[in-house]
Every structure is written in C-alpha cells, then in structure tokens.
Amino acid sequence: MYGYASPGVLAPAEASALRNAVSRLFGEVSKDEGPQSEGEVVRRMNQEGLTTARGNPWRREVLHRLLTNPRIAGLDPSGEPIEGWGESVLTPAQFFRLDALFTERSSQRATPREPHEYLLTGGGATCGNCGTWMTGARVHSDAPPSYRCPPPTDSVKSCGSVRMNADRLEDPVAEQVLAELLKPGAQEHLEALQADVEAEVARLRQHIEGADARFASIGDLHGRGLMVESAFLAAQKANKDDLRLSRARLHYLEQMTDLPIGGVHDLVHWWNTAPHASKKALVLLEIEQVRVLPQQAGSNDPHGRIQIKWRQAVA
Structure with missing residues (x-):
C-alpha cells in the first residue's frame, strides 16, 4: 500500500x-x-x-x-x-x-456518467509515437471514453499527443482477436499461451515471497559493517524497484489466468455474453501489445491506426 x-x-x-x-x-x-x-x-x-x-x-x-x-x-x-x-x-x-x-x-457534484470498462489499459495499448502506456480518459464530462498518451512529467517522458476513441480502438482489436481464434489450431495455441502465463505467475509469486528475505540479508550485511551506507541504500532501492515492477507484472498477468473458454464452440456468442474481465483476459492473452498510431489527415479507417503484436507461445 x-x-x-x-x-x-x-x-x-x-x-x-x-x-x-x-x-x-x-x-x-x-x-x-x-x-x-x-x-x-x-x-x-x-x-x-x-x-x-x-x-x-x-x-x-x-x-x-x-x-x-x-x-x-x-x-x-x-x-x-x-x-x-x-x-x-x-x-x-x-x-x-x-x-x-x-x-x-x-x-x-452532479451524478457522474457510467464508467467505461476499458479493454486495453494497463499496458495493452501503447502510444505509437513514444511507446508510453495509454490511459483511459474522457476529454470532458460529456465526451465519449477514449485512450490517450498521458501528458509528460519529470518521471514519464511521454509525448501526450496521441488519442483515440475507445470504441474505434477496442472494436477493431476485438474483431482481429476473434478472427485469429477462429483459425485452425487456435485452441491449442491459446492453451499453450495460458500455460506460459501460469508458469511466469508462479515464478513471480515465488520471487515476491522471497523479498523479505532479500531485504533482511541486505540489512544484516549493513548491520555487521560489511556494506557501506551508499551501497546499502542503492541495494535497498534496487530491491524495492524490483519488487514494485514484479508486483505490477504479476497483477497484469493474473488478469489472463482465469479464462473459462475451454470447450467453447461458438466463440462469437461467448464474446457477446462474457463478462468484461473474461474478455479482457482473452485479449491480453492473445495480444502482447497494440500500438496506436497518430491520426492521419484524410483517413478515417481505425484499422489503419492499429498495429498488433501477437503473443507467441514459448517453444
């Protein structure tokens, strides 16, 4: 916390x-x-x-x-x-x-609008200009939900210039994901991806559980005078940063582990009735990243602004 x-x-x-x-x-x-x-x-x-x-x-x-x-x-x-x-x-x-x-x-305050459940936040969609994770936002209270590259800060060197309405991004991505899953061998590929994710989740949980022991070892070395103050502080920071990134990665992967589609024959019907969490799990499992490119003058095709990097199973 x-x-x-x-x-x-x-x-x-x-x-x-x-x-x-x-x-x-x-x-x-x-x-x-x-x-x-x-x-x-x-x-x-x-x-x-x-x-x-x-x-x-x-x-x-x-x-x-x-x-x-x-x-x-x-x-x-x-x-x-x-x-x-x-x-x-x-x-x-x-x-x-x-x-x-x-x-x-x-x-x-006035009654807020119904919140939009974003499909590609948390690393699923990235800015095609600078590679920063896109966030879900509305330009103003009456605007439709959209994805945007966040404004730059001292710690985040984003461009803040790319934005796309949520429906124009999510619908084409969902179409392509479903098209991939209708190809021969898609079920086996999905099972292999799930196995890879579950294995990484297990490794990350074990790594996170060992954090207390790593911090204790650093403290012990420092307490016994075997580590100078600057090295002790640097080691503490490195381990804290590693723990933060590991927890973020674990949270991201855990969204993909509960995907109840084994034995589903009508995938389109499943998609239309599935809860949002299951749809997001499916998309994040199939897709490693969606790059959202800037709007081009004279073009209104959302597919032209989307570049999908598909997740590959470990051989």
Whole structure:
C-alpha cells in the first residue's frame, strides 16, 4: 500500500507526499490557494514527478481510493484501530475529517456518467509515437471514453499527443482477436499461451515471497559493517524497484489466468455474453501489445491506426 514499506511501517517519502496531498485538500498549505480539488492535487503531484506504487502517473480515482482506505490511518473496515499496526500515514481524526470532506463534495457534484470498462489499459495499448502506456480518459464530462498518451512529467517522458476513441480502438482489436481464434489450431495455441502465463505467475509469486528475505540479508550485511551506507541504500532501492515492477507484472498477468473458454464452440456468442474481465483476459492473452498510431489527415479507417503484436507461445 502506497505510504507504507510494510503494514504499520511507513515509507517516509511516500507518507510525506500523501500528507502534503491531504493538506492541499484541506487548504492548509497556503491561505492564498485555499482548499484544492482531488484533480488539482493530482496534477500537482504529477508535476512534481511523483508516481504511484506501480510507477504510473497519479489519477484522481487512484488517490481517492487510497485516501478512503481505513488502513491509511491504521484502522480496520469498521473504523477501529488495528492492533499492533504501528505508525500510520494519517491520524484517525484526519481520516474521519477527510471522509466528511469527500462526503460533502460528493453531494455537491452532479451524478457522474457510467464508467467505461476499458479493454486495453494497463499496458495493452501503447502510444505509437513514444511507446508510453495509454490511459483511459474522457476529454470532458460529456465526451465519449477514449485512450490517450498521458501528458509528460519529470518521471514519464511521454509525448501526450496521441488519442483515440475507445470504441474505434477496442472494436477493431476485438474483431482481429476473434478472427485469429477462429483459425485452425487456435485452441491449442491459446492453451499453450495460458500455460506460459501460469508458469511466469508462479515464478513471480515465488520471487515476491522471497523479498523479505532479500531485504533482511541486505540489512544484516549493513548491520555487521560489511556494506557501506551508499551501497546499502542503492541495494535497498534496487530491491524495492524490483519488487514494485514484479508486483505490477504479476497483477497484469493474473488478469489472463482465469479464462473459462475451454470447450467453447461458438466463440462469437461467448464474446457477446462474457463478462468484461473474461474478455479482457482473452485479449491480453492473445495480444502482447497494440500500438496506436497518430491520426492521419484524410483517413478515417481505425484499422489503419492499429498495429498488433501477437503473443507467441514459448517453444
């Protein structure tokens, strides 16, 4: 959880970033600025080069979900202190005050539009200009859902110039995926891909489970004077970065492991009735990456803006 190195043990830089964000929400940073919205706070965080635990730019909904999690104040879901939790990012009083602020602001907002379930976020679609993962967004509240290359920040060198409406990207990709799966041998190929993913998931889980032992070994070497301070800090950072990337990769792969299509004969009918999570699992399993190219003048064919790199089974 962002803000913590482990349950009840703070990650100082992350905790400080969150406390500063909360101060901005309350308007306690500057009398001239006053209370800020979550969107304004997130824009400031991204401008300062801060990223989420997975290394992605901050989004309003991500910050909101984090700050409404009782564990941010060392509390359980019922609002009671967790025994033995240790330090917390926020005090319980701050958490309850923040909850009241969110409730008040929510009552003042118009009813939000139904959220779109994006098919290719999280690395499925990348910008054809700079290779950055595209995010799901609306240009404004009344606009249709779309994919866009996020604006550049100090930590993300994106171009921010490529955008495509979600239906114009997702529908052609789905058509091509289904066409591939109707070819002879497609079921066997899909089973091989699933086996590869399951094997990598098992390796990643084992690697993540060994993180505590690796951190303990580094600490032991440092404590015994066998590692200088600079090497100790560098090793800690390298292991923390590795753990963050491994968890992000595991989360990405786990979306593909629960795909109940064995024995399905009418794949088109299955697609039209399957839950979104299963459709996304199928697409991510078949496709390694979809490059979204910039709009060309005079062209209105969405297929011309899409380049699919198909996933190959390990020989």
